[in-house]
Amino acid sequence: MTETIEEQTFRNEDWYAEEWAGRVFTRCEFLEVDFTEAATKGVVFTDCRFGNVRFNSSRHTDSAFTGCTFTRCNLFDAEFTGCKLVGSIFTDCVLRPLKVLGGDWSFAGLPGADLRGTRFQGVRMREVDLTGANCADAAFADVDLSAAQLHSAKFTNADLRGSDLSSVDPYNVELTEAIVSPEQATVLVTSMGLQVRG
Structure with missing residues (x-):
């Protein structure tokens, strides 16, 4: 069963090297979160906001980040395979x-x-x-x-x-x-x- 999360704020979370599959996030905020070496597969983020999130060396497969905003995020060595980022905006990010x-x-x-x-x-x-x-x-x-x-x-x-x-x-x-x-x-x-x- 798909886990659906709406309008929640995640702050200072440590998700280092975690693996996510099949989750759905809508209008959520991720602030100062560590996604380093994390992996997503088939995860959907819609109209979410990412601020100062570390995506270093993360891997994303068949996931979607639609209408999202990325501000001062670090995507050093990140990889997106078959992902949908339609309408997402990147500001002051390391890419x-x-x-x-x-x-x-x-x-x-x-x-x-x-x-x-x-x-x-x-x-x-x-x-x-x-x-x-x-x-x-x-x-x-x-x-x-x-x-x-x-x-x-x-x-x-x-x-x-x-x-x-x-x-x-x-x-x-x-x-x-x-x-x-x-x-x-x-x-x-x-x-x-x-x-x-x-």
Whole structure:
């Protein structure tokens, strides 16, 4: 039976290396909680608030954090596999190194985030907000970035192969030494108003 918890506040809890499965949290607050090396599987957090929570080296599989806010949280070496973070917002969080494999991060807010060296593989990130984010040396492979907000984002030396770059404005996004496929290069050149002819 699924355990459902609503509108509760958890403060200064020590959940180091705990393993959770099948729990549902709605409009809960997690403040100064230690999730270091914890693992969730199929856990659902809806409209929850995380403040100063330590997610270091935590592992999340098929879990959902929808409409959640993360403020001053530490996600060093955290990993999300097949997770849903639609509409969640990250503010002043440590997000590197972070690994995201599959899942849906559409409408997530990561403005100004330091994502250097992070890895996003096969993730749906439609309309994600990466305004001013530093994604240098990161990997965004086979990622759906359609309609993403990318103004002033930096993708220096990033691997973007296989991703939807239709929202990238080469005049407003730093792409120095970024790695793209020939097909993506054509998209970028076209967005600059150039014509590609044989």
